[in-house]
Every structure is written in C-alpha cells, then in structure tokens.
Amino acid sequence: MAINTAGTMTPKRPAGTLYRGREGMWSWVLHRITGVAIFFFLLVHILDTSMVRISPEAYNAVISTYQNPIMGLGETALVAAIVYHAFNGIRIILIDLWSKGAKYQRVMFWVVIGLWVVTMLGFAPRHLINVFSHVGGA
Amino acid sequence: MATTIESPRAPHTARRSRGVNWEKWGWIYMRASGVVLLVLIFGHLFVNLLVGDGIKAIDFAFVGGKWSDPFWQVWDTLMLWLAMIHGGNGMRTIVNDYATKATTRKVLLGAILVAVVAMIVLGTLVIYTFDPCPAGSPADLLPSFCATR
Numbered sequence: 001m002a003i004n005t006a007g008t009m010t011p012k013r014p015a016g017t018l019y020r021g022r023e024g025m026w027s028w029v030l031h032r033i034t035g036v037a038i039f040f041f042l043l044v045h046i047l048d049t050s051m052v053r054i055s056p057e058a059y060n061a062v063i064s065t066y067q068n069p070i071m072g073l074g075e076t077a078l079v080a081a082i083v084y085h086a087f088n089g090i091r092i093i094l095i096d097l098w099s100k101g102a103k104y105q106r107v108m109f110w111v112v113i114g115l116w117v118v119t120m121l122g123f124a125p126r127h128l129i130n131v132f133s134h135v136g137g138a
Numbered sequence: 139m140a141t142t143i144e145s146p147r148a149p150h151t152a153r154r155s156r157g158v159n160w161e162k163w164g165w166i167y168m169r170a171s172g173v174v175l176l177v178l179i180f181g182h183l184f185v186n187l188l189v190g191d192g193i194k195a196i197d198f199a200f201v202g203g204k205w206s207d208p209f210w211q212v213w214d215t216l217m218l219w220l221a222m223i224h225g226g227n228g229m230r231t232i233v234n235d236y237a238t239k240a241t242t243r244k245v246l247l248g249a250i251l252v253a254v255v256a257m258i259v260l261g262t263l264v265i266y267t268f269d270p271c272p273a274g275s276p277a278d279l280l281p282s283f284c285a286t287r
C-alpha cells in the first residue's frame with residue numbers, strides 16, 4: 001500500500017472490487033474466448049463441408065479426420081465452449097433486458113455453470129463412447 | 139489532483155438524431171440472433187452427434203440424405219448466415235477493443251469482412267448446388283435413394 005496525496009492508503013492492486021476478478025469478469029473473459037474459438041472453427045467447418053461439392057471421396061476423407069480419438073476430444077471441447085457461450089449469452093440478454101437481471105447476474109452465472117455441467121454430462125459420455133468404441137476401424 | 143468526475147449517465151457527446159443507428163441494430167442483432175442460434179446449433183449438434191452412431195455415421199451419404207430435405211437446407215442456411223454475421227460482428231467488437239493502431243484495425247476489420255462474405259457465399263452455394271448423386275461415383279458412397287434414379 002502506498003500513501004497517496006490525500007493521505008489515505010491506496011492498494012497497489014485494486015483488490016476486492018465489485019467487478020474485477022469476480023464472476024462478472026470471468027464470465028466475460030470466457031464468453032470472449034469461446035466466441036473467438038467458435039468463429040475460427042466455423043471458418044474451417046464451412047470449408048470442410050464444401051468438400052461435398054468436390055467428390056464423395058474428398059468429403060469422406062476430410063470428415064474421417066473428425067472421427068479419430070484426438071479430434072473426438074477436440075469436438076468435446078468445442079461443444080463445451082458452445083454450450084457455455086450459448087447459456088452465458090442468454091444470461092447477458094437477461095442482464096440487459098430483465099429488470100432484475102443486473103441484480104441476479106452473479107446467481108445467473110452459477111446457474112449457467114450448473115446447466116453447463118448437466119449438459120456436458122449428457123453429451124460427453126455418449127459422444128466419447130461413439131468416438132472410442134470403434135477405435136481401429138469397424 | 140482535483141479531477142471532476144462526470145455523472146456516469148451524462149451524455150458526453152451531443153445525441154445523434156439523424157441517420158440509422160447501426161451500433162444499436164448491431165446490439166439488437168447479437169441478442170436476437172443469439173436466441174435463434176441456440177436452437178439451430180443445439181439441434182445441429184444433437185442430430186449430427188447424439189442420434190444413432192453420432193460422428194461415426196457422418197459421411198457423404200449422410201449429408202446427401204439431409205440436404206435432400208428442404209427442411210435441413212433452410213435450417214443450415216439460417217444457421218450459416220446468422221452464425222457468420224453474429225461471429226463476424228463479435229470479432230469486430232474485439233478488434234475495436236484491442237487494435238490501437240488505425241492501420242492494424244483497418245486491416246483486421248477488412249479481413250473479418252472478407253472472411254464473413256466469402257464463407258456466406260461459399261456455404262450458400264454449397265447447400266443449393268449440392269448433388270447427392272454425382273454421376274460416376276461408386277454407389278456405396280452415395281445415399282441409398284440414388285440407386286433408384
């Protein structure tokens with residue numbers, strides 16, 4: 001802590017502010033990172049889907065790379081990112097448009113995390129079984 | 139140092155009264171498209187990853203089956219347009235936040251615009267020029283309905 005001109009103490013780092021380092025900030029950081037990640041995936045995804053216009057062989061070759069176990073884990077991460085971005089997006093909309101939204105933003109963040117956990121528990125096992133049960137062909 | 143802090147809600151510039159407020163419509167668009175995208179993308183992921191063998195079942199014949207149905211053509215077209223514009227506009231916000239040099243910003247914003255337009259045009263053409271039964275392709279790679287044509 002440093003003594004400022006007013007003679008009071010100023011913390012070097014603004015610890016314990018309402019926003020910084022709390023749910024509000026982290027929800028925003030995650031929303032931003034997931035948004036960028038999905039955007040770049042979508043660019044690649046439109047290009048890989050466009051292989052259907054080249055030939056069935058070309059499309060099948062590209063899509064088969066999505067079926068190996070490492071990509072399976074990547075797809076799980078992608079879906080995790082989308083599910084978070086989607087649920088937190090609804091939270092942002094509620095903060096903006098619902099009269100009590102700002103008051104409950106912190107509760108809603110934990111609701112988003114809860115819904116995310118439930119959705120991923122439904123999704124991940126099933127997807128990973130699909131990916132790993134046929135490892136090595138068949 | 140005496141600094142006057144303005145009332146947080148005081149407008150710092152004169153209110154604009156003429157012309158379309160694009161930033162406002164962008165803001166509304168992010169929210170409206172977000173709600174629709176949630177339904178479209180969750181549906182897309184459910185049908186492609188959770189039904190049947192999920193990702194293992196995706197191949198040319200699978201896409202052929204889906205895009206022979208106008209329902210999925212429209213679904214994917216909406217998803218393509220809404221997601222690319224939503225994502226592109228979101229990326230614009232981020233570039234505006236971090237790119238401090240005017241030239242860097244212009245280059246990045248231009249790149250986003252080019253990418254969004256190119257992907258929308260390409261994706262739309264792919265959906266509507268798609269031929270599920272291309273001549274001369276091995277029948278076992280094609281949707282089963284091709285045999286009867």
Ligand code: HEM
Nearest residue numbers: 032035036038039086089092168172175176225228229231
């Ligand atoms: C699944 C449904 C989705 C919902 C509900 C949703 C919702 C939102 C909302 C409400 C915002 C905030 C806009 C603002 O602050 O004015 C936003 C930002 C953003 N979204 Fe989405 N979105 C969805 C899907 C997507 C997709 C598919 C992409 C990528 C293609 C994407 C990329 C972004 C980006 C890059 C931002 C900007 C983030 C920032 O400024 O920090 N979103 N989204």
Ligand code: HEM
Nearest residue numbers: 042046049075186196201204214217218221261262264265
């Ligand atoms: C790993 C997850 C995903 C898989 C396996 C997958 C698979 C596919 C497949 C097989 C198609 C062909 C047509 C159809 O089935 O409807 C397709 C098209 C499409 N997908 Fe996905 N998808 C995934 C994730 C996503 C996500 C997260 C988005 C949105 C951000 C998305 C957006 C699209 C769009 C816009 C098209 C149409 C492309 C075009 O017009 O050429 N997909 N996807």
